[in-house]
Amino acid sequence: MPRLNYEPNRSKEKTPMPSLEPAYRATCFEEVALGYTEEDAINEARRCIQCPNSPCVEGCPVGVPIPSFVAQVAEGNFAEAFALVKDANALPAICGRVCPQETQCEGKCTRGRNGDPVGIGRLERFVADWAMEQGITSSEANSEEGVGAGSDAAAKTLAGKKVAVVGSGPASLTCAGELVKRGCEVTVYEALHKVGGVLSYGIPEFRLPKDLVAREVSALSDAGVTFEVNALVGKLYTIDELMEERGFDAVFVGTGAGLPSYLGIEGEAANGVMVANELLTRVNLMKAYLFPEYDTPVYAGKKCVVVGGGNVAMDAARTALRLGADTTIVYRRSMEEMPARAEEIHHAEEEGVNFQLLTNPTRILTNDAGWVTGIECVRMELGEPDASGRRRPVPVEGSEFVIDVDMVVIAVGSKTNPLIAQTTPGLDVTSRNLVVADEETCATSKPGVFAGGDTVIGAATVILAMGAGKRAAAGIEKYLTEQA
Ligand code: FAD
Ligand code: SF4
Numbered sequence: 247m248p249r250l251n252y253e254p255n256r257s258k259e260k261t262p263m264p265s266l267e268p269a270y271r272a273t274c275f276e277e278v279a280l281g282y283t284e285e286d287a288i289n290e291a292r293r294c295i296q297c298p299n300s301p302c303v304e305g306c307p308v309g310v311p312i313p314s315f316v317a318q319v320a321e322g323n324f325a326e327a328f329a330l331v332k333d334a335n336a337l338p339a340i341c342g343r344v345c346p347q348e349t350q351c352e353g354k355c356t357r358g359r360n361g362d363p364v365g366i367g368r369l370e371r372f373v374a375d376w377a378m379e380q381g382i383t384s385s386e387a388n389s390e391e392g393v394g395a396g397s398d399a400a401a402k403t404l405a406g407k408k409v410a411v412v413g414s415g416p417a418s419l420t421c422a423g424e425l426v427k428r429g430c431e432v433t434v435y436e437a438l439h440k441v442g443g444v445l446s447y448g449i450p451e452f453r454l455p456k457d458l459v460a461r462e463v464s465a466l467s468d469a470g471v472t473f474e475v476n477a478l479v480g481k482l483y484t485i486d487e488l489m490e491e492r493g494f495d496a497v498f499v500g501t502g503a504g505l506p507s508y509l510g511i512e513g514e515a516a517n518g519v520m521v522a523n524e525l526l527t528r529v530n531l532m533k534a535y536l537f538p539e540y541d542t543p544v545y546a547g548k549k550c551v552v553v554g555g556g557n558v559a560m561d562a563a564r565t566a567l568r569l570g571a572d573t574t575i576v577y578r579r580s581m582e583e584m585p586a587r588a589e590e591i592h593h594a595e596e597e598g599v600n601f602q603l604l605t606n607p608t609r610i611l612t613n614d615a616g617w618v619t620g621i622e623c624v625r626m627e628l629g630e631p632d633a634s635g636r637r638r639p640v641p642v643e644g645s646e647f648v649i650d651v652d653m654v655v656i657a658v659g660s661k662t663n664p665l666i667a668q669t670t671p672g673l674d675v676t677s678r679n680l681v682v683a684d685e686e687t688c689a690t691s692k693p694g695v696f697a698g699g700d701t702v703i704g705a706a707t708v709i710l711a712m713g714a715g716k717r718a719a720a721g722i723e724k725y726l727t728e729q730a
Contacts, residue, residue, distance in 0.1 A: 252320040255292035258361025268596040287372040291320035305354040307713030328377040336423045342371025402429030410494040415443020417699025418500035420715030435477040447531040480665035503700035507659040513610025518618040522562040522657035547653025554657035555584040574600040687721030
């Protein structure tokens with residue numbers, strides 16, 4: 247083991263995350279995980295053995311120098327730790343909360359071979375929250391006079407250049423932040439009235455407080471990024487217009503994959519049936535849980551079924567529960583195949599969400615007034631593996647049964663909106679309307695147009711979108727300097 251500057255913590259278990267009691271949190275939208283204290287953070291950081299090959303870093307799409315920042319936490323040097331994290335990751339308070347670390351950095355951590363991996367995500371969140379509480383901003387963290395060793399030294403290679411960023415999710419925010427560091431004039435165009443993409447309209451307040459997203463956005467504004475909201479590109483301006491008439495030298499497309507998929511079964515148009523996007527947008531973006539203080543209402547039933555097994559299904563179920571519905575998740579495979587983060591499944595179970603696994607809806611039942619009264623389902627069993635490598639669920643003949651409900655939420659995936667593809671000649675897209683872009687530079691088939699995040703790879707994760715935003719900024723820098 248390499249020499250450590252601190253007394254190692256040999257515990258096989260992660261330092262527990264202080265959290266709100268399940269019975270209480272199921273009734274409100276307050277953040278569930280409360281975050282480490284300084285003592286917890288030092289304790290957890292000292293579980294890191296500072297592996298010379300640092301496999302954890304390989305698992306991080308934005309290359310956070312994990313052992314170095316964790317060592318600083320272990321020694322109580324939180325400002326230095328923050329500077330190291332912030333230099334690589336523009337949104338650490340967000341990633342520390344929502345990244346699926348178990349399949350990324352923590353999935354590769356050496357300590358995970360014999361016990362829990364180091365709680366890298368929890369430590370990332372701790373340093374970001376600590377810096378926010380101290381009022382330390384990214385520019386201070388990265389300045390020569392500032393608290394840390396981070397480099398803000400990005401040369402102003404793009405001074406005098408103008409780039410338009412379409413969409414304002416994590417891919418776009420990261421790309422905008424990286425470009426503005428290089429001296430570029432950046433304008434972000436967002437279709438909704440609020441910036442942040444899924445971070446603002448999708449992930450609920452109880453997992454990701456919206457004031458954190460607002461703070462990250464305002465840090466970008468302070469750094470010089472201009473935001474234009476209510477600006478649907480493809481309708482208000484096309485990409486060609488942005489480049490030819492509004493003087494942008496390049497465009498980054500980060501429009502996500504926000505178009506919901508449906509089940510395609512009878513009764514789906516009934517009253518009381520909605521897609522998760524609608525429920526979550528009303529509740530998160532429009533603050534419907536505070537109606538009538540905020541003017542958007544939301545329909546909340548007494549008995550709700552949420553169909554799906556991903557993060558979106560889990561967020562929708564926990565939201566419906568908080569609105570007062572007795573909530574059940576219906577998922578066609580088993581718990582093992584559920585794509586949602588393990589921690590979110592665990593939180594949902596603790597709060598009282600029920601699970602009907604190996605179950606698939608076949609029909610939605612309605613009354614004469616067109617309201618949902620039940621959902622007919624069929625039991626499933628797992629057959630041979632399909633193209634994704636997961637065992638294919640097959641219906642068990644004659645096993646149909648009905649769950650009585652007055653609310654159904656569909657959370658079975660989402661697609662990209664075809665608007666950009668339809669209004670941008672020369673932009674290659676796949677049959678599923680995903681924008682075709684180079685993996686390394688994010689360049690598309692249209693000169694000067696770059697793309698990344700969910701709009702390229704389909705619904706994925708915040709950190710993958712951020713990684714793409716970072717690579718795209720480098721791609722744009724190379725393209726614009728070669729053009730000069
Ligand atoms: P998005 O975040 O989708 O942002 C795209 C933005 O572009 C949106 O604001 C949209 O309004 C805007 N836009 C679209 N078209 C136009 C246009 N024509 N003109 C202007 N603007 C436009 N990932 C995790 O890592 N961890 C999680 O816990 C997690 N939970 C999730 C929960 C929910 C409910 C959802 C929906 C997703 C979750 N994800 C999670 C996935 C993650 O949020 C996405 O992968 C990520 O946000 C993709 O980022 P993006 O920048 O590509 O696009
Ligand atoms: Fe520390 Fe785990 Fe990374 Fe090793 S793999 S350096 S133990 S965080």
